[in-house]
Amino acid sequence: MSYTSLEYFAFLLLLIIVYYILPKRFRWMSLLAGSLFFYWQIMTDKRQIFILLFSLTVTYFCGLILQKLKKSSNIIKKRLILFTGIGFSTLPLLAEKAGSLLLGNKGIPENISILIPVGLSFYSLQLIAYLVDIYKGTITVQVNPLKFTLFATFFPQIIQGPIPRYGQLKSELFEGHDFKQENLMKGIQLVIWGFFLKFMIADKASIVVNTVFDNFPAYRGTYIWVAAILYSLQLYTDFLSCTTISQGVSKMLGINLTDNFNRPYFSTSVKDFWRRWHMSLSLWLRDYIYIPLGGNKFGLGRKWLNLLVTFGVSGLWHGDSLKYIFWGLLHSVYQICGEMYFRVAKKHKPELVTKEPTAITTHVRRIRTFFLVMIAWVVFRAASFKTSLKMIRSMFSDFNPWILGDDSIFNLGLGWKEFAVLILALLLLLVISTKQEAGVKIRDWFAKQNIAVRWITYLLAIWSIWIFGSYGFGFNAQDFIYGGF
Known part of the structure; x- marks a missing residue:
């Protein structure tokens, strides 16, 4: 059950109905x-549930102990509980990363790798932040184990984020939350936009x-350029589409997830x-x-x-080979x-x-x-990593820009019509x-338009995605890229 499947939205429709029928105090249930149903459906091996439950159980009880030690002056004891909780709750993630690095090209045996839970990298960071925030006193422990489980497994964001804090x-x-038509319509808008990014850009570019x-x-040469x-744009739109769909689905339930992107390719520096x-x-x-x-x-x-260490950790989080670590560094x-x-x-x-930078200076910095x-x-x-160095060298040493004008580019899997749609x-x-x-708030402006304009736009958007998107040209929807990290 993927975020773009009909089964997922049938499941979502049923969940929305049940959610708003139930009394408020029971809606979280x-x-x-x-x-849990969604997670069960996406597991490739049902034994993965035991690894998830192991991490949740360790984190839950260590959180309770840290809360009890809140007023204790025994710093060593509190830190011991904190590091024990972090170590054991993230043990599956650490074992997966370390195993892949040590085994190199051999990789983790398939009978073991199939046990790695979906969303492991994302919920592991949630659990670490949860324990650290209890230790620092910025949040109070969740004593209800079922509510704690909901926090760690909330279905719209467990596969690809965003990575929420408990607070x-x-x-x-x-x-x-009360049912509001405004939330429902804003959620539908976000889902349609997410589908546009996925099927009209990301899957075509892929x-x-x-x-x-x-x-x-x-x-x-130019082929690699x-x-x-296109990969830079594919990765952005693919990841943004998933988080946008997650925000849209959550919004239908009255739940607000934080933004995960702020137009990164408008940045004027790598720090930005x-x-x-x-x-x-x-x-x-x-923070952590x-x-x-x-x-x-x-x-x-x-x-x-500290910057080198932080981005080295980021690279290792993304993947378990040298190229990812080098990318982070x-x-x-x-x-x-x-x-x-x-x-x-x-x-x-x-x-x-x-x-003050001029418009030209700003654009130059963005391009750089x-x-x-x-x-x-x-x-x-x-x-x-070795292949990447060869590809980068070829980008600057092999000169063949004529492929952009002799139709060679249309032999890469997309014909001129598909390329036109992508552009x-x-x-x-x-x-x-x-x-x-x-600073223009597109959705607020759109909400002010009359109902006929809004619904015509919805229908045209859905029709365009259906006809001209990846499905329209016979392609299968690609898996979301960040779901593999």
């Missing part, structure tokens, strides 16, 4: 039942991306990019890795070391180099960093940032994103 989500989940990346060195640009990309993960890394390591409190050298190196440049410029040419991020994405997507969809995304970046 329907969310729990629905979340953010508890009132949203446990306090029953055809070209897979053709080039999976068949290197048959494709070189095209695939690298990480303020806008996968924001729930970025904030998690800041970077700051505990000391942040920027102990001098520049220590700050940069590369982003930290980008930021260190950016800060070094800023310091030198501030000292010798302060006008470069103090004056996109280029740096795109190069890192090549490392992220390539079959191996038009990207242009629409660009226009809407530009308006949003300028």
Whole structure:
């Protein structure tokens, strides 16, 4: 049962009806039942439920103990409970990452890898944050084990996030919400937009991306440039589509999930990019890795070391091979180099960093940032670290731009009609994103239009996605990319 399947939305319709029929104080129970049912359906091996329950049980009881020790002056004892809880609750994740790194190309045996629960990387970070926040006293423990289970398994976000904090989500989940037509319609809008991003952009771009990346060195030079640009856009729209659908589904139930993206390709630096990309993960890394390591409190050298460690952890979280670790470290190196440049410029040419940037300067910075991020994405997507270096070298050493004008580009899996649809969809995304970046609230503006305009737009959007989207051209919907991390 995927987030784009008819079965999922049939399940959702039934859950919404049950949720609003029940008395308010019992509505969270329907969310729990629905979340457990959904998780049961997506498990590839039903034994995965025992690994999930193990992590939840350890975290639940360690949270209770930490709460009881709240007023204790025995710091060692509290830290022992905290690290024990984190260690055991995330043991499946640590074992999976360490096993893959140690085994290298052999990989984890299939009979073991099939036991790795879906959404493991996401709910593990939730559990770590839950225990740390109890230890720090920023939240109070959830004594009801069923409500705690709902927090950890809430179905719209368990596969791909966003990664919520308990303090953010508890009132949203446990306090029953009144039915509001406004919430239902806003939820439908978000789901339609998520489908547009998925079927009109991400799944189309993936055809070209897979053709080039999976068949290197048959494709070189400009082919790799095209695939690298499209992969950057595919990854963004695929991930954004899933979180947008999750927000839409939650909104239908009156529940608000935090935004996970803020137009990251409008960033003017790599540091700015990480303020806008996968924001729930970025904030998690800041609060639970970077700051505990000391942040920027102990001098520049220590700050940069903490940055390297933080992004190394980010790379390892994304994948269990050298290329992912290098990808994470590369982003930290980008930021260190950016800060070094800023310091030198501030000292010798302060006008470069103090004056208001012009429109041209802003666009140049955005293009530069996109280029740096795109190069890192090549490392992220390539079959191996070694292959990624060869592909990047080919981007600059093999010169064949004529493929853009001799129809060669249409031999990568998409014909000219499909390419035209993809480009038009990207242009629409660009226009809407530009308006949003300028402060225009598209959904608020849309809500002010009369009902005929709104429903005609809904129907045209659904029709366009159905006809011109991936299904329209006979492609199967690709799995959401971040569901594999």
